Amino acid sequence: MAGAPLKLGSILSFCIVLYAVYYRKNDVGDVRLSPVKEHLLFLEKENRVGAGNLQPKVALGYGACHDLFVNATLLLDHRELKGTPQHFNEIATKEEFLKSFAYFFKHGAAAERFMSNSKLYDELIEQALELSDSRWAIGGNAPLMAKRFHMEGWKVLFAAKMSKKLKEYIPKEIQIVGDDGIEEVRDDIHMILEYKADEKFGALKAPRANRYIMHNDENNPLLSSLEKFGEHLPGFNPNLLVISGLQMMDNYPFKAEDGRDLRAERLDLVKKQILSQPMSTLAHFEMASYVDLELLKHLTTKVLPFVDSVGMNEQELTNLYSVLEHGEVSVVADSNPRIATALDQMRKTFLLIRRQNEQYKSSRKLTRIHVHTLAYQAIMTVKQSNWKRTEAAAAKASLTAHRYVCNSHVIALDKSKLLLDDSFSTTTDNDNTSRVFFEPSKPVSCWEEKIGDEEVEICVAPVLICTEAQLTAGAGDNISAAGLVLQVEK
Template identity: 30%
Template sequence: MIRNSLVAGVILVALAYFYDRKTTDTSLDVDGTGISVEEATLNAWESTITKPSVPITKIAIGLNVNADLIVSGTALLKALKINPKNKHDHSTLHDLTHLGETFGYFFSKGAGGERYFSNGEVYKQIIDVADKIPDKQYSLGGNAGLMAQKIANTLPNVQIRFIGPVGPIAGKLFSKTINIPSGVMVEKDEVHLIMEYAKGEKWGEDVAPVATRFITSNDIANANLARLDMFVKSVIEFKPQMIVLSGLHLLDGHPQETRTRLLKMMRNEIIKMPRKVPIHLELASMANADCLAEIAQQIFPFIHSIGLNEQELVFFSQANHGPHQDLKPVNGYPEIAAVGDIVSWLLGKYSGGSSKLARVHFHSLTYHLIATKMDTWQNSASAVAAGARVAGEQACMTKPIQPSKVDLLIPKAFSLSVDNIQLRQQVVIYDPARPVTLWNRDGVDFAFSPVLVCRKPGNTVGLGDAISATGLLYSMYSIETK
């Protein structure tokens, strides 16, 4: 029996290697059609993606919003006279040395990161220098603000009410179709610094493996959940079909006592919201394991859905003693089977009983995965494909996606689990004519789709928010469940 299992395992590995080598060339002729796997995937998405039978027409979104100041990360560090020396991931930034070391850490890995800058005076000096860089750009920022903007631009007929500390710069950048109550406006924007870099760009001895960005801020209003007191009142008045929340990652820099107080405030406000209206929480990069664990304990049982990327998922597993805590991207993607295991564990740990949590939308550079408890959310195949498609559209800044400008970077053969024996023995051979892979594990439905990765992205900011927003628009919650 052991020998047979070993032989089967060797065959599966060899089969995966063969198919991966066979389809590495993206100009591969698919079924004799003369088209690439990218074009075939795009064509199949068109027939796969269907809108839910009950479309969403009203959404309430909050709380974090700011003005993003976007600059070249390496250009800013040079202007600040910071040299590429040591690389170290500081959980909180206190000075210019911390900024240079933490940027270098994420740059070398090609991973997007976000860290709080604790020294307001030094941060203001950095912003003053960044504001003088010739190619700088201001853009709407904040996960909640970006999700509202994406929905408004995608479906202008959807009614959106946004609640958060909206300053004068952000106010001008918001779509005119978004309803912003006058009482939420503030005199001064919180400014977040977006330090972008391109694939192949050099910083010291390192070469960036992918194009992405590092974010830092000294955000006071959003970190204190400003306008939370107005959110529930506005939601009840507005009567939305869905509620989207974000900004809890900004509690990362608070002392535990302050953080606990703010999370209890958030939980108490969530409890007041209409029970049959699904609530989605979008997470973002964090460095404080205790904060993330406390968010899960205090907030997860009272929301219906979460969105997160590979850094947040792995850190979540580390903070809560989950599986595959040492998972790292290989060749640009986190192992699909291991991600499936962590998502399955997450839902198993935090759903069930009185908990409302029943959906996880995982997004990474190369693929997305939506997992839902059976009979709670519908249309996940369309939702994961639509989210994957919008990632390429927004990164390349072209609609529709041009096949010649994107690459399929997932392994062409992969298993569905590391820990589950039955799923581990299944090798999925990627078929571009069927770009969404579906499976069930312990009462959880999984939907997987690759992303067509833009070769020369024109935009790296807000991709996760656009992905999650799009996935929600194509999902449908079964209100009879809880």
């Protein structure tokens, strides 16, 4: 009996510790959220652009589509999945579709794939339309980014062949070029299979909310609006040129009868279009989900060496670095990487593209990289370059991530959480001198360092993650555009 009080006391102490840990976690979480929100909003408010006669101009290419949003686990039956999840560069059968979806679902990773089987694709579209919660929206990097720039007070020109119906999604103030209007265009359709965090697909469980995109495009892979876009660029004279939508060329059959590589020829025209712009027009390339190594190698020689800025998510960063450094595709990466890991990849990617700037004797040099992840925004800019307000841009990108995913302009703390710890390392080569302590009242951490021969500024902003995701597809486009909005000086 003498041991009973001791045993009871041990249990009581253990319970108190558990309660204290739970209370601290929730209390600290609540305490951190409010000052983070207030300071991010302060930075955004103090750094507005586009007022009066100072309206900046952006031109965006290429393409647009109809997005059909579908609940992934309602459309697909996990019982039809035979064998283990598997990656495919392109999809030809229902079995490959299920294995490919499951592969990315279990990682919570975004993916975009071309389905070569048009008959199967049309059947899946018909099945999706039978679901009560499926919905239509405009899709494509260029139109989604165009709408965000317009919302932020910019004058916008964008290139796409679109039907009259699809054009109704675009504000009338945005100038659309890309067709002559003689015949009605048949819009490409993208199927957006969405799922939420912790959702299950048979025995698999999604670690985060995300989407899997399937397409069977005819117009977008050809960059069919490119020539018309080029005709309008000189008169528009943009402050910023955005190149996007090139992932639609992934795995598309581009060989001509005489053996010519039509894709390479189209990308040569993209390069020519970038080079035709004056140096006062900054050029940004928006990365995406690529799996075709030949296409990626084309990008590393025909696009990346000639732009000032690159934007991407964590999966795309890993893939780009892998192609530049090792000549290999990285299909999937950590869906929530450590800040130190992402920053190291950004540094290496910066140096590799700078090497290409020299190799291809480019008059432009890479001076900006923006990486957006679930937990944080990281923006690197070269000091004394034409990019301004890096701290505010990171803050605005973070706020836009919450607003877009929650589908609300209001930053609701009861629908928010932070994944960042109280401190983080800026590199995996940690010598205990590279730690940054997170201050909720000043949440955007900025510092200067030297990469190669360049002095750069790096800013990392926490994301008030939306815990009740309403939208996933298009989040990256809106986040990237929001980051650019504050960085271009009119």
